[in-house]
Amino acid sequence: MGEPARHSGLEAYGQPGRTGHAADRGEPGRRAARTARRFAAAVGAALALLSAAPAGALPNGGNLPAADSTVSAEYPVVMTIETMTPMVTAQNGTVTITGQVTNGGKSVLKSAHAAVRKPWSGKPLTARSELLNVAGRTSPTGSDGVELDSPQYALNELGPGQTQQYTLGVAVNDLQLSGEGVYELAVDVWGSTADNQRDRPLGIARTFLPYSPTPADAQPSKVATLWPLVHAPVLAAQTISENEQTVSVLRDDSLAADFSPGGRLYELVDTGSKLPGLTWVVDPDLLDTAFAMTRPYRVQKPGTEHQAAKEDNTVQGTGQAAATAWLEKLRTAVAKPTSQVVSLPYADPDLASIAHNGADLQGMDAALGKAATAGRLTVEGRLAVDTRSDVAWPYQGYLDQQIAGVAQRAGAGLVLVNGASLPESDALKYTPTAVRPIGNGQTGVVADETIAGLFQSDLNTPQAQTLAVQRFLAETFVISRQEPQNPRGLLVMPPRELTADTAKVLATALQTAQTGKWVEQVKLDVVAQSAPDPKANGSVPAAADYPAHARSSELPSSDLTGTIKIQSDLDLLMRVLTLPQRVRGPFSAAMVRSMSTEWRTQAPAGSTYRDGVSTYLGDLTKAVKVPQKNVITLAGDTGVLQVSVRNDLTQPVTNLKLVLRPTQPNRLRVSDPEELVLPASQSVTLRFQAEAQNNGPVQMTAQLWTTGPDSRPYGDEQRFTVEVTSVTNGVLYVFGGGLVLLLLAALRFFRQRKRRGTDTEDPDAPLSEEPAPAGDAGDGEGPERGGAAQTPRGSAADGRDQATSDEKVGP
Structure with a gap:
């Protein structure tokens, strides 16, 4: 086929020799002048466009060729290429292109058609920078090549916003490709608009066509x-017991759809x-998570992420079959x-x-x-x-x-x-x-x-x-x-x-x-x-x-600090559990999940997940506690203070001791603590020997501590009041007797000093004292008596300090 005369290459931008329209054929002088002006304007626009494109930058996010022309009064058409068959071509073949033409302007398109452009000069693009330049163009330019007379696709009149499909099949030989390589392949629309009757390019779409006529010697x-x-992450740190089996809990059931065909x-x-x-x-x-879903599992109801998982705030998961099939399909693929x-x-x-x-x-x-x-x-x-x-x-x-x-x-x-x-x-x-x-x-x-x-x-x-x-x-x-x-x-x-x-x-x-x-x-x-x-x-x-x-999307330091604190809190809980393996694995995994990269695009969900893990761990720790109490009465100068400790976990705990500390130890002394073992879902009562010196209220704190050389407080302390009543007269007599002894000792000391004033002995020599009378005890305080006594497991304490809740928490 000879060189086409209609809308061809630089001729389409005004070079002499363009034919095909009666007005141009009848007015050669005016046509030449118009085409010269068009050519100059087009070349200037192309140079400006290329020079304005920043080096190394691509439009549309920096990656793809311009999908359509920039819509303007001069170029109102949005042109797309939707399919190209084949994607790599050879000699004597045909390339079929389909796409859409959309009138993105404000005026009706008239006498328009779509056509393929033959690559300019017929030479391949041999550098990646040339690919970049082609991808960077947004409006028709002479560098996009020469429009072929055939094939052309005539378009209907398109009002603003209207779209029409097109199909063009071009013979590879008509593209006149000079040899193996990659070529620009452009499709444009030529015509006029109701507000501008001048026949001109209205829009363009570009892509790339690899041409490989013979097997190459190049190594791939x-x-x-x-x-x-x-x-x-969707697997929660929580588990629940169902039919005497441990059941996993998911924060949502989104994976059920993802694992299914189409997901x-x-x-x-x-x-x-x-x-x-x-x-x-x-x-x-x-x-x-997929493996957990291959067995029965539960899914948290919305809004219950911070609660202990139970049957009433979870629902049965639906993805068991899909997860099982997906895992098997994956094993086959990676093998x-x-x-x-x-x-x-x-x-x-x-x-x-x-x-x-x-x-x-x-x-x-x-x-x-x-x-x-x-x-x-x-x-x-x-x-x-x-x-x-x-x-x-x-x-x-x-x-x-x-x-x-x-x-x-x-x-x-x-x-x-x-x-x-x-x-x-x-x-x-x-x-x-x-x-x-x-x-x-x-x-x-x-x-x-x-x-x-x-x-x-x-x-x-x-x-x-x-x-x-x-x-x-x-x-x-x-x-x-x-x-x-x-x-x-x-x-x-x-x-x-x-x-x-x-x-x-x-x-x-x-x-x-x-x-x-x-x-x-x-x-x-x-x-x-x-x-x-x-x-x-x-x-x-x-x-x-x-x-x-x-x-800007990174996890903040506060989130990471809180996540690492989970490990410290978990270590404390591990010290008291008798079955730590039931908790260590799920929480260690949940801690790492809290730092997942996937939260970058799901920040609110990530915050909710982290808060849920911390809250649940806190609930497990607080499940071993001293129930709240207000006042305990101690009638007399000595007696027993009964304090209960409750374990709402479903496993026994150990390596704990309860420490009572009065805020005024000179008025009330309490025996040393002893270690305790708490059966699952039960309370035990500890008895502390107490000795009072005065009537009236004394503030007391009860705090659980872990045992061992690096003992640490466990949970929150409880404050209550010990009301001391009816300290006996005998006690008052002892206090009075102690005061008399002090006075007698002072008088004796005075008499010895007076006698030394006339002696010739060394003044620095120790005093010669007679043995003190039996019972001379200085401040009158004796050693602590008694100690903590633990009732048999499961015994009930006094109603005022006995835990009343039978709710079970955690593992």
């Missing part, structure tokens, strides 16, 4: 793709199972020899938040180390595969020196990094391999920022899906041809919350590129073990260079 790039399986996690496993060489990145907590499994630390703690807001908290490093170990054991146990657990994946892959340090202390030797954190120098004219040393014995595997950005959003429309696939094919094709005999190792890093639609688009892109033989899908280890490029950037930025938008 080795591409490792992360396939994340994560979910916000996000089901579709991720189903799609991933069809791909070779995937690296499954798994949150072990998700596997534990493929070409697959690799990476276990995140248990519950995927937010390394970036910890590094910036909680790295110095005592116990944090130990918690992260335990999370890594628990993660590996959980994944290996639930999936029956070997797993790699020394991999750190900070939030969105953003890295700085503080994050790298925390990852290293947690045992991570391999760090998955967003290319935005380690940008390459402009002097480097090719894409380096992904692996590189980043210091401190750690290795970074750096995801290409542009490629990763293609899959960050939910690609749930045909337009977005086609744009992402074609851009992925273009980028990887150009990379593979930069140094054909030096294949690259690339990392594709989708977001943790990878959606089902986006996963299918990514799978299509990977399969198409592998079929084209310029990409080979491999495990993460293959890329990580390849030789690094010495010219690649391996300098980890300082914390001050961490992206502000990522820092």
Whole structure:
């Protein structure tokens, strides 16, 4: 086919030679003048647009080609490309394009049609910067190529806001492609509007077309793709007993839908199972939750997160069958020899938040180390595969020196990094391999920022899906041809919350590129073990260079401090439980879940979860308590104070003692405490010998303490009053006798001093005293008597200090 004369390339912007409209053919002079002005304006606009685009920046979030033209009075049409078949073409083929034309202006479109543009100059785009320039255009320019006379799709008159579908099938030979490579493929709309009768380009849509006429000699790039399986934590620290079995409790039943066909996690496993060489990145907590759901489980009712789980505030879970089938499907998928499994630390703690807001908290490093170990054991146990657990994946892959340090202390030797954190120098004219040393014995595997950005959003429309696939094919094709005999190792890093639609688009892109033989899908280890490029950037930025938008969503230091306090409170509870294993595991897991990266996008739910864990742990601790009392009467100078202690847990507790302390020990003395054992769901009464010196009220505190060398207060202290009545006259006589003895001693001392005044003995010599009379006791106080006596288990105390509630709490 000869060079088309209608709307062709720069001619469409006013070069002489454009034909096809009667007005232009009848007025060649005016046509030439108009077309010259159009050409000058168009070229000027194109140059201004290219110069205004910031280097390294892409429109639409920095990733995809412009989906449609910028709507203005001059360019009122919104143009989209929804499908392109095939996605990679060869000689003698036909490319079929479908899409939509929408009138985004305020005037009616008239005499309009859609047509394909032949790439300008017929030369391929050989540099990634050229792909960037094409993606950055928003309005029609001469650089978009030459519009073909055929095929063209005539459009109806479209009023403002109206849309029409189009289909164009173009012969590859008509595109006159000069050879193997990636080409821009543009579709535009040409016509006029009711308020501007001038025939002109009204809008444009662009994509990329890889052209591979013959098998290439280039070696394929080795591409490792992360396939994340994560979910916000839903497994609560609480359990309840049902039919003599321990039943797990979930904060909601969202996973029942996610595990079912059509659900996000089901579709991720189903799609991933069809791909070779995937690296499954798994949150072990998700596997534990799925396993818990394979048996009967309960779900908290809304608003009961801070309450002890019971039958009346929970409902039966509905996802048992779905969870069982999903786990089995996942085990089959990851068992493929070409697959690799990476276990995140248990519950995927937010390394970036910890590094910036909680790295110095005592116990944090130990918690992260335990999370890594628990993660590996959980994944290996639930999936029956070997797993790699020394991999750190900070939030969105953003890295700085503080994050790298925390990852290293947690045992991570391999760090998955967003290319935005380690940008390459402009002097480097090719894409380096992904692996590189980043210091401190750690290795970074750096995801290409542009490629990763293609899959960050939910690609749930045909337009977005086609744009992402074609851009992925273009980028990887150009990379593979930069140094054909030096294949690259690339990392594709989708977001943790990878959606089902986006996963299918990514799978299509990977399969198409592998079929084209310029990409080979491999495990993460293959890329990580390849030789690094010495010219690649391996300098980890300082914390001050961490992206502000990522820092704004971090878990605050108050949340992390409260989470670490959970461990301290848990340690205290563990000291008194006789069956600590029933509590330690669930709460240790819940503590790590409280720091999960998934709370970044669900901050309110994260706060509710953390508060629920703290409140429930507090309730368990307070379940062992001294019931509140007001007044205890002590009739006489000696007697017994009876104080009860209640255990509302469903297991016995030990290693406790009760300490009574009067605020006025000179008026009331109490015997030493003794250790006690509290049976499950019962009270015991302790008897303390008391000796009073005066009538009247004395304030008393009762406090439980743990036993042992590092004894600590346990729970809150209780304050009450001891009312002392009827101190006997004999006691008063003793007080009076003591006073007489003191007076006699003073008189004797005075007489001895007087006698020494006439003696010649050494004045510093000790006094020669006669033996004191029996019973001369100075202040008249005797040793403490008696001690604490514990009644048999389950005995009732006096009604005023006996706990009356039979409610059972916790494990």
